[in-house]
Amino acid sequence: MRHSIRNVLGLAAASAVIAVGLPAVASSASAATATKTASASSYDYDDYWGYYYSKYYDGSRAKAKGHVYEDEDGDFHVEGKLYDKYSPGWLCGYVQVKFEDEDGDESTYWAKKCGSSGYRYFHFSSSDVDSIQVRTCYWSNHHGAKKYCGRWNYIYETDGE
Structure with a gap:
């Protein structure tokens, strides 16, 4: 019984880390893409x-x-x-x-x-x-x-x- 509770708690902790960290990674990746796109174009239009x-x-x-x-x-x-x-x-x-x-x-x-x-x-x-x-x-x-x-x-x- 203790093993299954420990497994469930471990899985919940890992899910929480992924859920919190994933949006930060995604937003920094999109910010890098936006910066690259903006700096690549030197045209007025x-x-x-x-x-x-x-x-x-x-x-x-x-x-x-x-x-x-x-x-x-x-x-x-x-x-x-x-x-x-x-x-x-x-x-x-x-x-x-x-x-x-x-x-x-x-x-x-x-x-x-x-x-x-x-x-x-x-x-x-x-x-x-x-x-x-x-x-x-x-x-x-x-x-x-x-x-x-x-x-x-x-x-x-x-x-x-």
């Missing part, structure tokens, strides 16, 4: 976006993800990867990036990826930016036009200062 998808075509969708940041000169950069998985040969993955300035003038850039092996890297930049949007589509080689576009997604907007 720095964020990741995506995945953003095209509309479905026959069970497949193109997708894109990436990174937007402002450099030391105030230029905004959008870079990312475009994937075209399992689409028919006449469709290609297609991503559009739209930069807009405070006057409403827009500049739109695009990248295309055909075939399901790997991805296509893209990088666009612009200065005097008020907002940036991204959308993913398919490009029809038969029609020479974009098809099955997903919605525009804001990846950057000024604060309106």
Whole structure:
């Protein structure tokens, strides 16, 4: 009887030590991660976006993800990867990036990826930016036009200062 009581008390003491010590370890680990993340970025604006998808075509969708940041000169950069998985040969993955300035003038850039092996890297930049949007589509080689576009997604907007 004494052995089972001793075992129960020992197990309770070990559980209490783990319960008290575990949150302290977890909070110090998350604090270290937050410090590392904050110090790794020297940009005024720095964020990741995506995945953003095209509309479905026959069970497949193109997708894109990436990174937007402002450099030391105030230029905004959008870079990312475009994937075209399992689409028919006449469709290609297609991503559009739209930069807009405070006057409403827009500049739109695009990248295309055909075939399901790997991805296509893209990088666009612009200065005097008020907002940036991204959308993913398919490009029809038969029609020479974009098809099955997903919605525009804001990846950057000024604060309106």
